[in-house]
């Protein structure tokens with residue numbers, strides 16, 4: 218996971234460490250070190266704005282820095298760690314279990330958003346698996362009434378997990394599926410409703426308006442945007458467009474098991490300023506790990 222981005226950070230730490238043992242860093246030294254670092258950030262999917270913001274914070278910290286004699290690279294690592302934490306300080310870390318515990322109304326409604334193939338359905342199945350293990354009951358709304366096969370795909374996962382799918386015929390109004398699923402949950406005392414929406418071409422205005430209606434009708438406790446890490450910065454652009462129509466509360470990044478670059482995580486945090494709650498690490502139902510910023514930053518600097 219993220220091996221490339223990690224390698225960019227470890228090279229930077231080593232380069233700074235080597236330079237400061239010789240002398241105090243001048244502006245020229247810093248520009249040279251950070252210039253090379255910035256190229257690598259961009260190569261590994263960090264968007265230009267994010268890379269520039271990080272470089273400018275690092276630059277301010279590094280010029281004139283004197284590392285205590287005989288100290289190892291831990292001093293430099295701590296400096297880079299503080300800079301990253303600072304850059305991302307406005308984004309709260311959200312623990313999904315705590316969030317679920319904190320919602321007192323029933324049913325809890327979770328709306329899942331994101332383009333086709335990003336991993337929405339799989340993520341819904343993974344989160345359901347997790348909540349079922351905690352003793353909660355779940356029902357799904359098949360609000361992708363658009364793509365042929367979407368309902369059957371959902372039903373395939375539902376059968377494996379033993380959850381019910383509320384569905385309407387293809388072409389019907391997705392908002393009414395969401396509404397019915399919530400009514401069903403209220404009538405049966407089911408604790409969580411997960412709404413699977415159609416993957417949209419985010420440039421299609423009508424379809425985005427339709428999603429907005431699903432959001433209005435279901436009034437979710439959280440809208441969760443699914444990002445496919447392998448799509449790199451395109452995924453960040455898509456998320457930004459979605460967020461113009463629907464408020465995104467949380468992000469889940471999928472396919473990080475196959476993603477070595479790593480930069481999209483940093484870009485998403487910096488650009489969207491929304492908490493990433495989980496990383497998808499495979500196709501199995503248990504392949505989901507909690508995300509928090511400090512762990513991520515520590516991993517980059519391991």
Ligand SMILES: Nc1nc2c(ncn2[C@@H]2O[C@H](COP(=O)(O)OP(=O)(O)OP(=O)(O)O)[C@@H](O)[C@H]2O)c(=O)[nH]1
Pocket residue numbers: 331332333334335336337338339340367370415416471472473474475496497498499500504
């Ligand atoms: N390696 C890996 N594959 C994943 C992960 N999450 C999802 N996938 C795979 O990605 C593919 C697409 O996932 P879906 O869940 O069907 O995507 P979707 O967003 O629901 O797409 P549509 O159903 O087309 O709207 C499937 O083959 C999943 O098994 C992950 O974390 N890691």
